[in-house]
Amino acid sequence: MGVIRNILSSRSNKSGNFFSVLNKTLGFKPKNVLHYRKAFTHRSLNIKDEKGNAISFERMEFLGDAILGAVIASHLYKVAPGGDEGYLTKMRSKVVSRKHLNELGKDLKLIDHVETNIPKDQFGANIHGNLFESLIGAIYLDRGYKYCKRFIYDRVIDPYVDIEQLEGQVISYKSLLIEWCQKEKKDFEFEVYEDTGNDEMKHFAVKLWLDDKVVAKARATSKKKAEEKTAKRAYYALQNKIS
Amino acid sequence: MGVIRNILSSRSNKSGNFFSVLNKTLGFKPKNVLHYRKAFTHRSLNIKDEKGNAISFERMEFLGDAILGAVIASHLYKVAPGGDEGYLTKMRSKVVSRKHLNELGKDLKLIDHVETNIPKDQFGANIHGNLFESLIGAIYLDRGYKYCKRFIYDRVIDPYVDIEQLEGQVISYKSLLIEWCQKEKKDFEFEVYEDTGNDEMKHFAVKLWLDDKVVAKARATSKKKAEEKTAKRAYYALQNKIS
Numbered sequence: 001m002g003v004i005r006n007i008l009s010s011r012s013n014k015s016g017n018f019f020s021v022l023n024k025t026l027g028f029k030p031k032n033v034l035h036y037r038k039a040f041t042h043r044s045l046n047i048k049d050e051k052g053n054a055i056s057f058e059r060m061e062f063l064g065d066a067i068l069g070a071v072i073a074s075h076l077y078k079v080a081p082g083g084d085e086g087y088l089t090k091m092r093s094k095v096v097s098r099k100h101l102n103e104l105g106k107d108l109k110l111i112d113h114v115e116t117n118i119p120k121d122q123f124g125a126n127i128h129g130n131l132f133e134s135l136i137g138a139i140y141l142d143r144g145y146k147y148c149k150r151f152i153y154d155r156v157i158d159p160y161v162d163i164e165q166l167e168g169q170v171i172s173y174k175s176l177l178i179e180w181c182q183k184e185k186k187d188f189e190f191e192v193y194e195d196t197g198n199d200e201m202k203h204f205a206v207k208l209w210l211d212d213k214v215v216a217k218a219r220a221t222s223k224k225k226a227e228e229k230t231a232k233r234a235y236y237a238l239q240n241k242i243s
Numbered sequence: 244m245g246v247i248r249n250i251l252s253s254r255s256n257k258s259g260n261f262f263s264v265l266n267k268t269l270g271f272k273p274k275n276v277l278h279y280r281k282a283f284t285h286r287s288l289n290i291k292d293e294k295g296n297a298i299s300f301e302r303m304e305f306l307g308d309a310i311l312g313a314v315i316a317s318h319l320y321k322v323a324p325g326g327d328e329g330y331l332t333k334m335r336s337k338v339v340s341r342k343h344l345n346e347l348g349k350d351l352k353l354i355d356h357v358e359t360n361i362p363k364d365q366f367g368a369n370i371h372g373n374l375f376e377s378l379i380g381a382i383y384l385d386r387g388y389k390y391c392k393r394f395i396y397d398r399v400i401d402p403y404v405d406i407e408q409l410e411g412q413v414i415s416y417k418s419l420l421i422e423w424c425q426k427e428k429k430d431f432e433f434e435v436y437e438d439t440g441n442d443e444m445k446h447f448a449v450k451l452w453l454d455d456k457v458v459a460k461a462r463a464t465s466k467k468k469a470e471e472k473t474a475k476r477a478y479y480a481l482q483n484k485i486s
Contacts, residue, residue, distance in 0.1 A: 049324065051324065051325070052325075053324045053325040054325075054327075056327070058327060058328045059320065059326070059327060059328055059331065060320075061328060062316060062320065062328040062331045062332060063316050063317055063320045065316075066312050066313040066315075066316035066317070067313050067316075067317075069309050069312060069313065070309040070310050070312065070313035070388075072309075073305060073306050073308075073309035073310075074306055074309070074310075074383060077302065077303075077305065077306045077380075077384075081292065081294065081296045082294070082295075082296040082297075083302070084297075084299075084301060084302060085301045085302055085304060085305040088302065088305045089305060137320075140317060141320075145313075145388040145389075146388075
């Protein structure tokens with residue numbers, strides 16, 4: 001690994017804060033940062049390991065895709081005890097759709113860390129999702145299945161995977177909630193403010209006021225997402241009253 | 244879980260030694276045997292859990308399939324550092340082909356443990372592979388990813404997954420070895436004997452003699468497999484001399 005380690009390490013000068021951004025993205029300390037460097041190495045760099053094998057994040061995508069599939073499968077198995085295998089397969093394909101993975105990768109700004117010899121604007125739209133998968137592959141190689149599971153719960157399942165929403169029964173928790181407030185003649189307000197805190201990324205925080213009480217709070221990388229997350233939390237908190 | 248536990252547990256009388264066979268098949272002690280009972284429950288039994296959800300091994304197949312895919316992906320990623328993602332995908336689909344999974348399930352005689360209201364001879368050929376997947380699903384629920392990995396290495400990867408064989412470069416290690424012996428004018432003999440030992444299943448043991456020395460030994464559930472496994476071990480042990 002000597003040669004490749006040297007080549008990949010030298011990039012730390014260029015990419016500067018790769019390590020510290022990585023820590024924040026992952027939510028834990030990587031053991032071997034080399035795996036993550038590989039996860040952001042495009043084949044156009046023509047880096048080879050000591051045996052002459054090309055290094056490229058595309059191989060790691062294959063690995064990350066499989067791990068992601070397993071974690072999502074086990075989550076759906078548990079939360080949808082009434083769904084048969086056809087249903088579970090359909091729900092999973094919604095969660096791991098290209099569109100969704102691209103959004104996830106874009107939110108984490110993974111493309112900023114790619115090392116490539118071709119201009120980044122020439123990558124197709126799927127680069128974001130591909131990098132998200134290769135990052136999961138790197139986590140697996142670095143820390144194993146458990147850390148992947150934790151990362152996927154933090155970044156995919158907790159914020160975005162909701163059976164009712166996946167089924168299309170609930171399009172938006174925000175509109176559900178607004179409807180209910182109007183029917184019940186309650187005053188409500190989504191109070192939104194920018195709250196970047198210690199994060200690299202811009203974050204929005206939202207408080208939902210019902211009459212004169214805060215009933216839910218959430219943070220996310222966009223105003224819309226933060227509102228939806230808050231509404232979802234409020235929905236579950238108020239569930240007995242709403243449905 | 245009260246009702247379902249009672250229904251499933253009562254089967255222990257019928258299936259008798261389910262638990263002891265399970266121990267041998269798994270290579271470790273299950274914590275919660277209920278998961279394994281579910282993994283062998285056909286929907287024709289019409290068992291429902293306390294919330295009215297149908298119990299059937301088909302849901303567990305979905306889970307097992309995903310875990311198997313992840314373990315095989317990570318193995319291939321490691322053993323084929325020169326293969327790109329297309330290659331890795333192709334190799335994986337060979338390992339987890341229906342045909343291969345059916346063989347694995349058949350070898351373990353999983354069908355013997357199925358509880359069903361329809362005659363077993365009416366199941367299609369894929370029942371064996373399906374049960375193999377549902378068994379992996381049960382292991383995951385009972386003991387987590389690590390135990391699945393261990394089981395898959397024991398039952399799938401170590402005995403059957405060989406990159407050269409998957410690529411079709413090596414059709415049979417036995418014929419490779421015989422060819423070499425003939426060229427080198429070596430006496431060889433595959434000594435085969437039945438060796439069931441403590442296993443439920445009939446096993447064959449093979450010793451490969453080269454001139455007057457035993458160069459490799461292996462056990463498997465068929466004579467042909469045991470010979471091939473022995474030849475593969477001898478091939479790697481003698482690799483410098485052979486290639």
